[in-house]
Each structure stands twice: as C-alpha cells, then as structure tokens.
Amino acid sequence: MSAQKIHVHPFERNWMIFSAIMLVLFATAVSVAAFGMGIQVPGPEQRVDPRTVATDPNSPWSSPGLREIVPGKKYDAYILAHALPTWEYLPKELTVPAGSSVTFYVTSSDVQHGFKIQNTNANFMVIPGQVSKLTIKFSKPGIYNYICTEYCGVGHGVMYGSITVTP
Numbered sequence: 296m297s298a299q300k301i302h303v304h305p306f307e308r309n310w311m312i313f314s315a316i317m318l319v320l321f322a323t324a325v326s327v328a329a330f331g332m333g334i335q336v337p338g339p340e341q342r343v344d345p346r347t348v349a350t351d352p353n354s355p356w357s358s359p360g361l362r363e364i365v366p367g368k369k370y371d372a373y374i375l376a377h378a379l380p381t382w383e384y385l386p387k388e389l390t391v392p393a394g395s396s397v398t399f400y401v402t403s404s405d406v407q408h409g410f411k412i413q414n415t416n417a418n419f420m421v422i423p424g425q426v427s428k429l430t431i432k433f434s435k436p437g438i439y440n441y442i443c444t445e446y447c448g449v450g451h452g453v454m455y456g457s458i459t460v461t462p
C-alpha cells in the first residue's frame with residue numbers, strides 16, 4: 296500500500312501561502328510600530344474611586360494640573376474631566392516649553408468622557424474609576440486644543456481646554 300497524498304488544489308494552495316505571508320507582514324508591522332517606533336496604545340493605568348478622586352487630599356486630581364519632573368523637558372499632567380457641576384476639564388489651560396514630553400493622567404469624577412488633543416495622536420476614552428495615561432512629545436510651538444470626544448450630555452460640545460507650547 297502506498298502512502299496517500301493529500302491533494303491541495305493549486306488555487307487553494309496559493310491563497311494559503313498568501314495568507315501566511317500576510318500574517319508575517321502584519322506581525323512585523325505591529326512589532327516595528329510597538330518596539331521600533333515606540334507607538335503605544337493608551338491603557339488603564341490605575342483604578343480610582345470616582346466619588347472621591349476630586350476631593351480626597353491624597354488624590355493628585357484634588358489639585359489637577361502640571362507637575363514639573365525635569366524642568367523644560369518632562370512633565371506630568373493630571374487632568375480631571377467632569378460634567379458636574381458643569382462640563383469642563385480641570386485645568387482648562389496648560390503651558391509647556393517646546394520639546395517637552397508630557398505624560399497625561401486623565402480621569403473622570405462622573406460620566407464617561409473623551410480626550411483628544413488636536414494635531415497629536417492622543418485620542419482616548421476617560422472612564423470613571425480608571426486613569427488613562429499617555430505620553431506626548433510637543434516638538435513644535437503652538438496651541439493644541441483638547442476636546443471631549445464621547446457624548447456626555449448637553450454640555451459635551453463646550454468641553455475643551457488648550458495646551459500652549461512656547462518656543
């Protein structure tokens with residue numbers, strides 16, 4: 296008895312090869328983006344209690360704003376989004392010098408909001424109980440507005456702030 300040969304139609308075989316090549320290409324592209332170019336996906340950084348995050352004196356969001364880590368180079372920005380008592384971000388304005396890396400820690404004390412910084416690739420959800428973290432380098436001077444991108448009530452459209460990057 297001779298061993299049975301599996302017959303694969305050439306058309307089918309070609310698609311199998313094509314699929315395998317595509318998988319390798321995608322895996323390579325994702326690896327290069329993540330490890331080579333340092334492109335990160337914003338992830339939940341820590342959990343907080345949305346009922347006390349804005350008032351607890353130990354919470355950085357009880358005094359939201361900029362923290363200087365390395366003068367002129369590295370900053371942390373604690374930003375609170377809320378719909379009550381009114382739709383806004385705290386703080387509404389930040390100023391950093393050009394060339395700064397700013398790590399944003401954003402959370403909400405009530406409903407779900409969004410956080411998108413125009414002319415950057417920052418665009419993420421702000422979920423009550425979670426902290427969204429992302430680092431952005433501001434190389435060019437200018438004004439970068441941040442806006443809410445998740446519908447959060449009648450004041451959604453007026454929820455914005457701005458980052459001034461000075462030369």
Ligand code: CUA
Nearest residue numbers: 408443447451
């Ligand atoms: Cu906050 Cu929409």
